[in-house]
Amino acid sequence: MKPDLLNGEIRPTLIKMTLPMMLGIVSLMLFNVADSYFVSRLGTEPLAALGFTFPVSFTVISLSIGLSVGTSATIARLIGSGNASGARQLTTDNLLLTTLLMVLIASFFVLFIDPLFRLLGAGDTLMPYIHSYMSVWFFGSVFYVLIMVSNSSLRACGDTRTPAMLMGFSSVMNLLLDPLLIFGWGPLPALGIQGAAIASLIAWGIAAAAALANLYLRKGLLVLRIESLSVAMQHWLMVMKIGFPAALSNMMTPITAAIMTAVVATHGPEAVAAFGVGNRLESLSLLANLALSMTLPPFISQNFGRGQVVRVRAAYLSAVRFALLWQALIYIILFIFAGGIGALFSDQAEVINLISLWILIVPLGFGFQAVTFLTASSFNAVHQPMKAMRISVFRLFILYVPCGYLGNYLAGLEGMFVAFVIANMCTAAMAFRWMQRHLNSLNPLTTLK
Structure with a gap:
């Protein structure tokens, strides 16, 4: 049964929506972990090259997240108002x-792979690996974004099971194809790091086709016509009014990651390899709250559209409490298994030690980081994207980068990692206060205009 976002009990409804997304994101995050694991078998240089690709690839992923946020908020509003035909056309x-x-975007980035990654600090020995991987990955990202936007359309009407199944399917496909294409098997040649990118492209392509077929055949959310270019542009602007600031906010993360990667690169390729693994473990560690950040906005948007501000406030506070408690549990687990996790990704003692150092410090701030992005997603859901973007600017450019630089200057990588935790704590406190102030200012009968 589809969850009742407007009348159902808040916590059970959010749990019912979030659990399927959590399972789907588990499989999706294993995409990156699987790539890191299999590529690490090729040696430190390919793994370091994969670490350099993270800031750039996450830029494209951040764009897809922004588009998804705009899509979900806009379609949820149309559904809440009873405009089903408008939702289909949009x-x-x-x-x-x-x-x-x-x-x-993919065509543009492919033309500038070399200058872009040299700007990030990649040396001559790593460039062949980076070019081999990213020249394929960029075109695969077209299918990835299609999956993300299609899934956000489904979530807007309360369906989180189908998106979870699609993400799980693509992850399993990638997991099966990775070793076959990276190391070769039978008639299949060993393609090395490029094989990981090809595996992603194939998996995303099949999943995107399945997502579009589902939208058209089962959900009736697609029509085989465009009313007019002007109407299409109006719909695009409706989405981008929220999606563009959200995309910019998400793009700030890889930009700062690129800056920090360049700083980490001064400590050698082993440090870059460990930092790249850490970035992927971060996504996996935050997966439950990432799932919640995808299911919370449709809930908030529909209830805010009906003027049910009390339910909006209760849902937000419930999400914040969950974020802090859940991430504390995740830290304990990571702390216990820190050494073993490092050994999964490398057989070099220095890389293992640096991964362990990252695990012991950085995840201490994940609960606060989760509060920050849940607050930003809630601001987007109540159609306040600029406030969400200000949170990201404050966190990344006022605190994260300056503190990271200072920490590295004073105490090397360990100081940088501690600075990341401090930045997340300060931002979460500020973001929570802003959201509380905004919700308290709303009239209980507030509706979207």
Whole structure:
């Protein structure tokens, strides 16, 4: 039974929506972990090259998140107002324009792989690996974004099981294809690090086709026509009014990650390899709250559209409490198994030690980091994207980067990692206070205009 976002009990409804997404994101995050694991079998240099790709690839992923946020908030509003035909046309127009945008972005990035990664600090020995991987990955990202936007359309109407199944399917496909294409098998040649990118492209391509078929055949959220270019552009602008600031906010993360990667690179390729593994473990560690950040906005958007501000406030506070408690549990688990986790990704003692150091310090701030992005997603859900973007600017450019630089200057990598925790704590406190102030200012009968 589809969850009742407007009338159902808040906590059970959020749990019912979030659990499938959590399982789906587990499988999706294993995408990156699987790539890191299999590529690490090729040696330190390919793993370091994969670490350099993270800031750039996450830029594209952040764009897809922004588009998804705008899509979910806008479609949820239309559904809440009873405008089903408008929701179908907007979904169609949005997917078409998203595809065109991603093809242009992928083509642009492929032309500038060398200067871009040299700017990040990649040396001559790593560039062949980076070029081999990213020249394929960028075009695969077109399908990835299609999956993300399609899934956000489904979540807007309360369906989180189908998106979870699609993410799980693509992850299993990637896991099966990775060793076959990276190391070769039978008639299949060993493609090395490029095999990991090809595996992603194939898995995302099949999942994107399945997502579109589901939207059209089962959900009726697609129509095989465009009313007019002007209507399509109006729909695109409706999505981008929220999606563009959200995309910019998410793009700030890889930009700062790129800056920090360049700083880490001064400590050698072993440090970059460990930092790249840490970035992927971060996503996996935050997966429950990432799932909640995808299911909380449709709940908030529909209830805010109906003027049910009390339910909006209760849902937000419930999410904050969960974030802090859950991430404390995750830290304990990571702390206990720190050494063993490092050994999974490398057989070099220095890399293992650096991964362990990252695990012992950085995840202490994950609960506060989760509060920060849950607050930002809640601001987007109540159609306040600029406030969400200000949170990201404050965290990343006022605290995260300056503190990271200072920590590295004073105490090396250990100082940098401690600075990350402090930045997350301060931002979470500020973001929570802003959201409380905004919710307290709302009239209980507030509705979207």
